[in-house]
Amino acid sequence: MSLSSISSSSLGARALSLFWSPIMQTCSVSSSPYGRTHVWKRRSKKLPNPMVPVFPQRLVRVDGSTIVHYTTSPRSVIRLTRDTTNNPLWNASRFVGMDEEEDEVTGRMGRFSRRFGGLSGQKSDMDWMDEATGETAAADARSKSG
Template sequence: MALSLVQTLRPPTVPTFVRALSTSPYGRTHVWKKRAPKLPKPFVPHFPQRVVLADGSSFIHHTTSPRGTFRSTRDTTNNPLWNSLVAREGEEEEGKLVGRMGRFSKKFEGMEISDIEVEGSSSKE
């Protein structure tokens, strides 16, 4: 009896929820606390590097590579995509040697136009 009397005198306890950090309806799972990093950020060394281009010009830039010099064999000075003058230099010679027209010119190299006309006109008659 004594227990039932104590229970009746005490008001019923209602659990209360208090939101500490977030007022989001989704809860606190997506709210991250900013914590101090456990390890310091790594130090990445940067070295000066001289880049020598194909035409002999050079410049210095800073990189993570420890090599002191870098010699470029293909760069903007001799690449046909970057320098259109380089592409035009070999264009005439290349057109004569490769492709259908190149094969045609090799095949009929010794013939003259007058020989072809004479053969063509006699076959029509």
């Protein structure tokens, strides 16, 4: 029995519509020299797009202030030891005098100041000669009496 010999009278109208309705209409002849192997049918994706987990995270800064932000890290609390309030790169004006104080104690300048700190540059170069001869004592007595 061929398809042309089947008439709508021999089969019900419903059976005929099920028999002849194509599931997907495609072209059976391809103009490509490679055939139809490189032409893919568009199918719906099997899996949905992955959902990125988002967790609330409380950030505790050095000064005690807290910030809640959302991140992919499951850690709920982070306590900072260094932030913009106590970092010398962010607050240079706060840390200006610290380098000078540190230089007085450590390093070559500290060693120099410890070694020659007792000497002051207020006396003239010839005062040590006057002290040896006693002339400074006489000059001081004259200035006080006069």
